[in-house]
Structures are given as C-alpha cells and as structure tokens.
Amino acid sequence: MKNISPKLARGIMVNAIKNIARKKPLAISFEITHSCNANCSHCDKNGIIKDEKLAPPERFDEIYQELRPVFAQVSGGEPLLRDDYLDVVKLFRSHGTLPLVSFVSNAALMTPDKYLELTKAGVDQFSFSLDMPDERHDKNRAIPGLFDHLSDIVPKMAAMGYHNVAMISVIRKQSLPYLVDIAKKAMEWNASITFSSYTQLRTNSDEHSLKTEEDFKLLREQIGKLIEMRRKGACIINSEPVFKNMITFFETNSIPNCRTGYRHHVVNPDGSFVPCAMHKVNFDTHQELVENFTKKNTCTACYVPLRANTELSVKDLLSGFGVPYLRERFQRNGN
Ligand SMILES: C[S@@+](CC[C@H](N)C(=O)[O-])C[C@H]1O[C@@H](n2cnc3c(N)ncnc32)[C@H](O)[C@@H]1O
Numbered sequence: 030m031k032n033i034s035p036k037l038a039r040g041i042m043v044n045a046i047k048n049i050a051r052k053k054p055l056a057i058s059f060e061i062t063h064s065c066n067a068n069c070s071h072c073d074k075n076g077i078i079k080d081e082k083l084a085p086p087e088r089f090d091e092i093y094q095e096l097r098p099v100f101a102q103v104s105g106g107e108p109l110l111r112d113d114y115l116d117v118v119k120l121f122r123s124h125g126t127l128p129l130v131s132f133v134s135n136a137a138l139m140t141p142d143k144y145l146e147l148t149k150a151g152v153d154q155f156s157f158s159l160d161m162p163d164e165r166h167d168k169n170r171a172i173p174g175l176f177d178h179l180s181d182i183v184p185k186m187a188a189m190g191y192h193n194v195a196m197i198s199v200i201r202k203q204s205l206p207y208l209v210d211i212a213k214k215a216m217e218w219n220a221s222i223t224f225s226s227y228t229q230l231r232t233n234s235d236e237h238s239l240k241t242e243e244d245f246k247l248l249r250e251q252i253g254k255l256i257e258m259r260r261k262g263a264c265i266i267n268s269e270p271v272f273k274n275m276i277t278f279f280e281t282n283s284i285p286n287c288r289t290g291y292r293h294h295v296v297n298p299d300g301s302f303v304p305c306a307m308h309k310v311n312f313d314t315h316q317e318l319v320e321n322f323t324k325k326n327t328c329t330a331c332y333v334p335l336r337a338n339t340e341l342s343v344k345d346l347l348s349g350f351g352v353p354y355l356r357e358r359f360q361r362n363g364n
C-alpha cells in the first residue's frame with residue numbers, strides 16, 4: 030500500500046470531517062462507462078453498450094468540485110474502454126493531492142506502460158479484479174488468458190515501486206474455499222489485496238450467495254486466517270471492523286443504516302447520480318438523490334467496499350489517517 034505522508038493524512042482528516050458535517054460523500058464511484066469487455070458470472074455489467082451516452086471528463090470533475098469527496102473512484106464497466114480515461118484522472122489530480130484517486134479495472138487492456146501513465150497522471154491506488162487464484166478466473170470472467178496476463182503484468186507493475194497495486198476479490202460461494210490462496214497469489218505478485226462481498230441485488234441471482242451453516246463456518250475460518258495474516262504484516266487492506274461486518278452481512282443478509290448519499294454514492298457514465306450500482310434510479314443532482322432516495326432508504330442489501338469503507342464509525346474511519354498525523358505533531362513538539 031502507498032504510504033500516506035502526515036501532511037496528506039491531515040488533509041484527509043480535515044476534508045473527511047468537513048464532509049461528514051456537511052452530509053456530503055466521503056467517496057464517489059465514477060462509473061465512466063457501463064460497457065465491459067468481460068462477462069463475469071457474478072456481475073450485471075456484461076458486454077459492449079452501443080451508443081452509450083457518455084458525459085465528458087469535465088462533467089465528472091464538476092461533480093468532484095461541487096462535493097469534494099476524499100476519494101474519487103474511477104470504475105465501470107471497464108474504464109479502460111474509454112479513450113479519455115486519462116483525462117478524467119488528470120482533472121481530479123489538477124486540484125492537488127486530494128482527492129485520493131483509485132482506478133478499478135479487470136486489467137485485460139492494462140499494460141505496464143498504461144499503468145505508468147495513469148500513475149503519473151495521479152492514480153493513488155489501483156484495484157485489479159482477481160476472482161480465483163488460477164485459470165478459473167478466466168472462466169468466471171469469460172476472458173481466456175486473463176490470469177496469465179495478470180501473472181505477467183502485476184509483478185512488473187509492482188516492481189516499479191509505486192506501492193499502489195492491489196487486487197480486489199469478491200467473496201462469493203465459489204471463491205469461499207480459496208480466499209487465503211487468492212491473498213497469497215496477490216502477495217506472490219507483490220500486490221496488496223482487498224476483499225469485497227457478493228451482493229445478489231446486482232444480478233438478481235443467489236447463485237453466488239452464501240446460504241448454509243457450512244458456508245458461514247468456512248467464511249469465518251478463512252476470514253480468521255486472513256486477519257491473522259494481516260496482523261503479521263500481510264498487505265490485506267480490509268480492516269478488522271470491515272472483516273467482522275462482512276461476516277455479519279453474509280450470515281444475516283443485511284447491514285442496516287445504509288448512508289448512500291451522505292457517505293458514498295455512484296455517478297453514472299452520463300453524469301447522473303445514482304445511490305449505488307444496485308439501485309438504478311437516476312437523479313440530476315446530489316440534493317435530489319438525498320431528498321428522493323437517501324431520506325427514505327431502508328435498503329440493507331449490500332456490503333460493497335464503497336459502503337464498507339465509508340460507513341465505519343468516525344473513530345475507525347479516522348484512526349488510520351489520524352495516527353500518522355499525531356505522530357508528526359508529537360515529533361515536531363519534541364515530546
Ligand atoms: C463492476 S467492476 C468494474 C471495474 C472492472 N470492470 C472490474 O471488473 O474490476 C468493480 C468490482 O465489482 C465487483 N462486482 C461485480 N459484481 C458484483 C456483485 N454482484 N457483488 C459484489 N461485487 C461485484 C467486480 O468483481 C469488481 O471487483
């Protein structure tokens with residue numbers, strides 16, 4: 030994971046506190062296209078969309094400037110399918126060290142050169158999807174050779190030394206026995222790993238859902254091992270509170286008090302506002318989203334990273350960033 034300087038940590042804290050107080054999002058996922066070159070069995074974004082209405086990069090930046098989230102995630106669909114993905118990143122970065130920009134991709138079109146270009150343009154963190162620790166990844170994504178491609182490019186990108194390469198893996202019934210193996214594969218490639226939770230709301234199918242007591246037992250075992258690995262220094266991004274909530278989510282099929290609109294939300298390729306990738310109700314403004322969705326929202330049906338990482342308690346949210354800041358103050362005061 031990339032090191033965050035004390036100065037940047039302070040900026041993140043101030044920005045986060047401001048946005049929590051203003052009821053403005055901490056993170057926005059900009060889904061810059063819904064076209065995709067994959068056909069994942071667990072996702073609803075499959076195939077190329079003809080004549081898709083795409084907002085220009087300036088529209089995404091305008092939304093950033095209005096709401097000033099700490100995190101701007103560039104995602105999709107597959108963001109590398111757009112010709113102007115670099116411009117989106119450059120515009121976000123033009124405001125300084127914030128927002129922190131993440132880039133989520135299946136990496137089929139990624140090359141070390143494109144990675145370098147994106148890093149120099151201002152991406153702080155890449156998340157490349159990895160569904161299985163071997164060639165079964167290709168079958169799940171319907172992209173032959175994708176696992177070999179990742180095995181080739183991920184170590185090359187990680188070796189450039191920017192510490193910003195992570196894999197992202199959805200926990201679902203089919204991947205459940207292999208979570209530790211997936212983490213070890215990421216580490217073998219010198220990348221970090223983050224886990225997310227399958228939501229059936231996206232596909233309207235429980236094919237990938239965890240249902241039995243046996244599933245939950247395996248989940249607890251695998252997550253227990255991941256937490257142990259993390260305590261010993263493995264680059265596993267999920268915090269322990271997030272891992273614990275994931276277990277609750279799978280066991281009860283619910284995490285209450287969704288804060289979409291206040292802590293996070295999604296922007297569609299055409300520049301409209303949606304609560305998330307699951308609820309496809311469009312709004313023209315953030316205020317309309319809050320008035321017409323957030324204030325009436327009783328949905329409890331996902332625990333995707335956008336939600337998981339922004340709905341932690343203020344204490345859990347800030348501790349990660351606050352500690353380096355306090356350390357700096359401590360050292361500066363000579364205490
Ligand atoms: C929608 S994709 C977009 C970015 C890119 N195309 C990719 O595959 O990484 C973002 C992440 O959402 C995950 N995802 C897709 N369907 C999901 C579902 N039903 N529940 C939870 N996560 C899902 C994907 O596996 C991927 O890691």
Ligand code: SF4
Pocket residue numbers: 230287288289304305306307308326328329330331332336
């Ligand atoms: S819990 Fe919130 S973010 Fe998740 S599906 Fe429901 S409305 Fe969307």
